[in-house]
Amino acid sequence: MFVIITYDVDKKRVGKVCKKLREYLDWTQNSVFEGEISTGKLTKCMFELNQIINKKEDSIYLYQVNNPRNIKKVVYGQEKNPLDLFL
Amino acid sequence: MFVIITYDVDKKRVGKVCKKLREYLDWTQNSVFEGEISTGKLTKCMFELNQIINKKEDSIYLYQVNNPRNIKKVVYGQEKNPLDLFL
Numbered sequence: 001m002f003v004i005i006t007y008d009v010d011k012k013r014v015g016k017v018c019k020k021l022r023e024y025l026d027w028t029q030n031s032v033f034e035g036e037i038s039t040g041k042l043t044k045c046m047f048e049l050n051q052i053i054n055k056k057e058d059s060i061y062l063y064q065v066n067n068p069r070n071i072k073k074v075v076y077g078q079e080k081n082p083l084d085l086f087l
Numbered sequence: 088m089f090v091i092i093t094y095d096v097d098k099k100r101v102g103k104v105c106k107k108l109r110e111y112l113d114w115t116q117n118s119v120f121e122g123e124i125s126t127g128k129l130t131k132c133m134f135e136l137n138q139i140i141n142k143k144e145d146s147i148y149l150y151q152v153n154n155p156r157n158i159k160k161v162v163y164g165q166e167k168n169p170l171d172l173f174l
Contacts, residue, residue: 004091006093006116006119007116008167009164028093028148029093029095030093030095030117032093032119032148046163049163050163053163053164054164055163055165056164057164057165058164058165059116059162059164059165059166059167060162060163060164061115061116061160061162061163062160062161062162062163063091063150063158063159064158064159064160065157065158067157070152070154070157070158071150071151071152071157071158072151072152073148073149073151074148074149074151075146075147075148076133076136076137076140076142076146076147076148076149077140077141077142077143077145077146077147078142078144078146079146080095
């Protein structure tokens with residue numbers, strides 16, 4: 001399936017959340033990750049994220065589209081290179 | 088259709104981009120908006136955003152799902168209240 005994950009977490013936990021998401025998905029911009037992922041890996045990813053976040057302060061939004069052909073992505077302006085994150 | 092729009096724009100233009108998106112969609116968190124919108128309104132929205140952003144520096148990602156039933160949203164932790172933005 002195709003997923004988009006956006007997060008709004010306290011800066012104390014941003015690094016950990018970002019690192020965890022990078023294990024499973026591609027970074028797109030700011031606090032947004034996306035990519036194709038299996039149900040099993042997604043369950044594992046969300047379980048691990050749930051252990052990192054403070055549920056009273058942070059939030060993670062998961063958008064799931066079972067068939068990647070049902071979602072279309074259009075970029076306006078500059079497409080950020082995922083590698084920029086590591087430079 | 089259902090759309091998710093995320094943006095990464097210079098802080099000089101964040102206010103304008105955010106205000107424009109609020110005319111058409113619901114704010115969810117950080118730099119993410121979502122909602123159901125007609126093709127005509129979406130075209131208008133993207134045209135107007137294109138006039139605000141600097142295409143060499145900013146980026147706007149548009150994810151479109153024609154049938155809203157094909158996308159599922161799950162929130163982990165706190166669901167941000169859209170009204171928080173106006174408080």
